[in-house]
Amino acid sequence: MTQQRKAVALISGGLDSLLAARVMLEQGIHVEGINFFTGFCVEGHTHAIRKQDKVKPKRNNALWSAEQLGIKLHIIDIVEEYKDVLLNPKHGYGSNMNPCLDCKIFMVHKALEWAQKKGFDFIITGEVVGQRPMSQRKDTMPVVARESGAQDRLLRPLCAKNLPPTLPEREGWVDRDRLYGFSGRNRKPQMALAKQFGFEDYASPAGGCCFLTDEAYARKLVDLWKGRGKREYEMDDIMLLKVGRHIRPAPHYKLIVSREEGENNFLMGYRKQFIHLFTTSHPGPLVLLDGEPGEADLELVARITARYSQGKMAEAVTVEIHFPDGTLRTLEVAPLPPIEVKKEWMV
Numbered sequence: 456m457t458q459q460r461k462a463v464a465l466i467s468g469g470l471d472s473l474l475a476a477r478v479m480l481e482q483g484i485h486v487e488g489i490n491f492f493t494g495f496c497v498e499g500h501t502h503a504i505r506k507q508d509k510v511k512p513k514r515n516n517a518l519w520s521a522e523q524l525g526i527k528l529h530i531i532d533i534v535e536e537y538k539d540v541l542l543n544p545k546h547g548y549g550s551n552m553n554p555c556l557d558c559k560i561f562m563v564h565k566a567l568e569w570a571q572k573k574g575f576d577f578i579i580t581g582e583v584v585g586q587r588p589m590s591q592r593k594d595t596m597p598v599v600a601r602e603s604g605a606q607d608r609l610l611r612p613l614c615a616k617n618l619p620p621t622l623p624e625r626e627g628w629v630d631r632d633r634l635y636g637f638s639g640r641n642r643k644p645q646m647a648l649a650k651q652f653g654f655e656d657y658a659s660p661a662g663g664c665c666f667l668t669d670e671a672y673a674r675k676l677v678d679l680w681k682g683r684g685k686r687e688y689e690m691d692d693i694m695l696l697k698v699g700r701h702i703r704p705a706p707h708y709k710l711i712v713s714r715e716e717g718e719n720n721f722l723m724g725y726r727k728q729f730i731h732l733f734t735t736s737h738p739g740p741l742v743l744l745d746g747e748p749g750e751a752d753l754e755l756v757a758r759i760t761a762r763y764s765q766g767k768m769a770e771a772v773t774v775e776i777h778f779p780d781g782t783l784r785t786l787e788v789a790p791l792p793p794i795e796v797k798k799e800w801m802v
């Protein structure tokens with residue numbers, strides 16, 4: 456009897472990793488998935504909060520993929536270990552703060568460790584040659600295989616025919632003829648294969664698999680480090696960068712202003728860690744203040760809070776400022792006219 460070989464699949468929740476895993480299942484391989492949680496994942500976050508995204512399904516696409524495939528999914532938290540990948544990427548960043556090449560190397564390496572511990576034979580990813588400018592180029596794909604330590608135990612079923620045969624192909628665990636030779640940014644071959652397999656309603660992320668590829672998010676992250684004078688972050692920081700309008704009127708503090716009810720509710724959970732403000736004379740946003748404002752800053756902060764309330768046209772708006780020690784200050788202020796909200800304050 457031939458031994459059934461086992462592969463661990465990196466499952467991002469996107470179409471490519473779904474297809475790659477399915478191609479392996481078609482060949483009788485036992486597949487289990489791993490989804491790494493870095494804290495920056497796009498999965499079900501802001502569209503679970505914001506009204507404008509309410510039509511998007513509020514689901515975890517990695518779990519959805521596993522369910523479609525009928526495989527086990529292991530969700531692994533790598534938030535702490537990932538910090539070094541993001542802060543010190545050997546291969547640098549992509550167009551924003553995305554360290555895609557180091558990220559891929561790290562994830563494949565973690566998958567390899569997992570595979571070795573659990574007695575799995577090889578690793579599969581949904582990578583396609585030429586699809587992404589940094590980690591999925593013909594010259595960088597071998598770098599991922601080499602630097603992750605996976606070497607030729609890393610198989611990319613969707614573009615394997617464009618790459619040298621890997622161990623699973625050479626050993627006959629998988630049939631190379633039934634793998635694919637996709638390349639480039641054209642998504643049509645993947646869509647056709649999805650149709651063939653009967654997959655509908657799959658996620659189609661526009662940029663990448665995480666917020667680090669998002670220009671606005673990357674800008675806020677860099678601003679956070681600049682404001683703190685050091686490049687570090689905690690989980691709360693990266694969650695808060697996904698929510699609200701971020702305004703930095705001075706280098707030593709910034710405001711996070713909720714834009715709608717969902718964000719308001721989300722920020723409520725963080726209010727006790729921050730100085731926070733809200734208007735009491737008119738409906739308005741919850742505002743978190745991150746930093747160390749001086750006494751002289753409080754009036755401006757209250758006026759900005761009033762400007763984003765429904766009292767923005769009123770002569771005076773009452774604003775409560777709550778401090779983390781439980782003390783409270785109430786100010787009656789004139790809302791800051793929009794023209795005085797400086798463009799350079801907007802992060």
Ligand code: SF4
Nearest residue numbers: 554555558663664665
């Ligand atoms: S988009 Fe994000 S999660 Fe995906 S490879 Fe790049 S850095 Fe990693």
